[in-house]
Amino acid sequence: MDQAEQDDQVPEGAIAVVGMSGRFPGAPGLDAYWANLRDGVCSLTDFDAPAHEVGSKGILADADRFEARLFGFNATEAAALDPQHRLLLETAWAALEDAGYDPLRAPARTGVYVGGSPTGHMLAAATDRGLAARIGATQVRILTDREFLAPWISYRLGLDGPSMNVQTACSTSLTAVHLAAQALLLGECDTALAGGVSVDSVRPAGYVHVEGGIFSPDGRCRPFDEKAAGTVPGNGVGVVVLRRLEDALAEGDPVRAVVRGSAVTNDGSAKVGFTAPGVDRQTAAITEAWAAAGLDPARAQYLEAHGTGTELGDRIELAAAGAAFADARGHGAGIGLGSVKSNIGHLDAAAGIAAFIKTVLMLEHATLVPTVNVTAPHPALASSPFRLVTRAAPWPRPADRPGRLAGVTSVGIGGTNVHVVLEEAPRRPAAAEDGGAPVVLPLSARTEEQLRVLCRALADVLGAPGAPSPAAVAHTLWTGRTPLPVRTYVVAAGAAEAAEKLAAGVRDPHPLGEAWLAGEEAAAPAAPRGVRRVNLPGYPFAGERHGALSLAPEAARASAPRAEAGTEAVRETGAESGTESGTEGGTEAGMAAGVAAALREALGLDATDGAGGGLDRTYFEAGGDSLTAVHLVGRMRDEFGVDVPIDLFLEQLTLGAMVERIVALRAGDGELDALLDEFEAEESGS
Known part of the structure; x- marks a missing residue:
């Protein structure tokens, strides 16, 4: 059997990652996220904080912006809506676009599995009598409580599959991926959105370091480093679109990676305390995930670890993973090891999806990226099957099947351990071309400026090496975007021609294009046989700032102590x-x-x-x-x-x-x- 025939085989129980979107510290989108990861950028921000605090955090820029009208919210509702809800709505929209699906006409039976963190906005809203008087106590709750994160996505995007909030503390979003994959395999849905969000506050806020606690004394997170002394909080959001691999291949989806297996365990009472991690059940989560994938853990080339950078947490995780991958062989210096928390901090409920997306990007780019802030690897690594990745390096494809393989681990307070096995996307035959016939590329947005931004972004993609064919781009734009009021189009037979016309704003008259401009309901032209959807730049959100509620008076906010992770300091002090x-x-x-x-x-x-x-x-x-x-x-x-x-x-x-x-x-x-x-x-x- 040759390589092409092997790649055509669809592994049983495989789940395709067909779309992704995320916003992380220092990265408003996945292109910037990848560039930062590849270049070893630490995206933690330092700022002035009261003397008893450490002024460092993974800050999410523009976390209070929201394009409310796109989702049908008025200004009053948008101001009351928790920033986590706002961000998750926009990220779900963008993930569906990345998969080549119109967010308002997604496939039938699309499920939603997401979770979030506690927020200062939610706490403040719950005690704001004026707000309750203005919009009603029930409305305040459904606009701010994190239990409505999934239902709002399903409602505003018209998704009729299961809609479930997931909550397992720090492992929330990777647990959501596991549950979404299981739902697809059980036939409960045919497409699933999975991910999480964590925005405790839209304002910079430091944290209190306590010797022996979970937070770093110097504002830097050093996973698996000999000087690991704690983590740093961060904010972010990420969503992936999942489908059964056989469906994704049959229906021309852009497969970015494949989930081969996953598993969830809990430590139970076999640990020192409720908040402590345990070794045995972390090991079990890994071995059960690889068993579900039908793969030998020894084939792994990389492990994206939970890696908080706490001395005990890292030591326990190394022991657990070391037991699971003890038989690893044939990897030279060992299995690559890393943790994205060194780059962006600990994103709480969104930590797992940040790690998952990082790993998918590494598989796509065939590149291992560095864990940053490393002084020297943890001594325990010397006797483990792992090597800490500290510089970007090519990730060679093994000669034997399967190809590049990685594991992603997430661990939550309370003991919920999750592990997901990821494989690179299957190699597919080149899509059939249409002989260079001109096609109409339709674009739309809510404003003229947004439309210009979209045209520039698409021109950059089509002008780059390896650009998708205009036929694939046209197919994706006609079937995978929501028609909006401000419109344009270009007609082109080649990628370079399309890029030039988009950049220059050249529009050759065409009946189909003119019908598009007029807002007529025109049927999308049939795509040539074999043409698939492709990942393209999505809608350029440009919402207004809606702020966030806080219990702390504005004048006291700068000095109010931040007592606990995940919430903005809201307690006033005094005589x-x-x-x-x-x-x-x-x-x-x-x-x-x-x-x-x-x-x-x-x-x-x-x-x-x-x-x-x-x-x-x-x-x-x-x-x-x-x-x-x-x-x-x-x-x-x-x-x-x-x-x-x-x-x-x-x-x-x-x-x-x-x-x-x-x-x-x-x-x-x-x-x-x-x-x-x-x-x-x-x-x-x-």
Whole structure:
């Protein structure tokens, strides 16, 4: 059997990636994303922050812009709509266009599987009485709650397949890919959108570094580096379009890569704590995914790891992946290893889809891209089957089948582990040409400026080496774009001619083109036999800024502490909380009441619970955990000016006695000590 015959075979259970779209730190689109990855760019942004914060983040530019009218929202609704909803709607539209499908006339039975992160906008909207009075409490909820991310896409784009929100913390978006692939294999849908979004705030906001916590002390993420000390938050959004490979090939879809198998596991209780990662079930997720693919993990050439850059998290992931790929052979220096978090930060619910899209792009370009910020590889790599990729390099295609293969792993707080096996797209015969007959290329947008941007982008594609044929471009534009009011067209027989006319704005009269300009409902011309849809530049969104709601007053926002990952700092501080002269005169009683209230609030205790008001139990007896302890340390410092040692929460004393100890402390006397190392297993889980 020759290579062409092998490539014609469709593996059982294979899922095609036919479209992609994403916006990531430093990259408004996938072309920029790829260029940054290839060139080893760190897209984390440094900015001024209060003294107790680290001013660094993977910032998503223009995260508050939204072309509301394109999706049928009025200005009031658009301002209330959470930025995550806005971005996910536009990204879903762009992903369908990338697949060659009109977003408003997508294939029947198209499903949606997406998830998002908590946002400051959502929290602020839930407590904004004026907003509820203006548009109604129910409307506020459906415009801001992340449980409506998937339904809004289905509703506004008219998609009638399953519509499901997915939520597995940091592994959310890769879990969404797994669930979408399973739904396709089960016949629950014929096309599926999968991905995620994370935009905690549209404004730059730093984070609080706690020794032994999950955040980096210097604003840089160094996965699998000997100096790995924590991650950095980031914002982003990504969506992929999936179809069964046999359908995609039969219907002329542009296949970008193939999902060969995937699996999801959970650590259960076999780990140190709820937020801690585990080894065994991470290993199981990898081995089960490769078994589902019918492939030997030893054939892998690259692993895109979760790679948060926390010392414990990286060590556990190396142990888990090392066990799964222990039999890897024939790869010279080993399986390539990397993590996109070094480039863009930890995107929370969108982390997995950022890694997935990165890996698809590497397969497309046959290039391995570097993990950045590396000082020296982690010592544990020396005894592993992996080599950390630190510079861009060609990715040769193995002589044996299958071809280039990679795994993508994502891990979530709470223990949900996901692994996806990706293979390069099958090589297909060159599409049949139509003998150079002139074709009409129709273009449209909402404004003249957007139309000019679109014409320039398409001209660049058609003027580049390896440009698609005008016949394929015409077929894609006629069947894969929503007709909009501002229109133009060009007539061309070759790619170079089309590029020149698009750049110059030359329009030769043509009956079909003139009918298009007039807005007439003209049937798309039949494509020549064998012509397929191709990936082309999509709609150039140019929405207005709609801002985002925040609980923090504008004047206080710059100094308000950011206490937890994933939310903008929204808590106001002041004398009411006991921060003013907490040790003078009669204020100790007020401070004690404030500290007790903070403990009850964090632990969900009832002040009327018995004589002790819920404070007659130890911290862990009352349901406390390490993340809440770190939160309370920050809250005690910010609201009461007291540096509480975190080991206080482990001592066998009642919460009432803890209140007395905290009040007795003086600001600056307490230090976080070595016990945080014991908590590291729980803090470094995502």
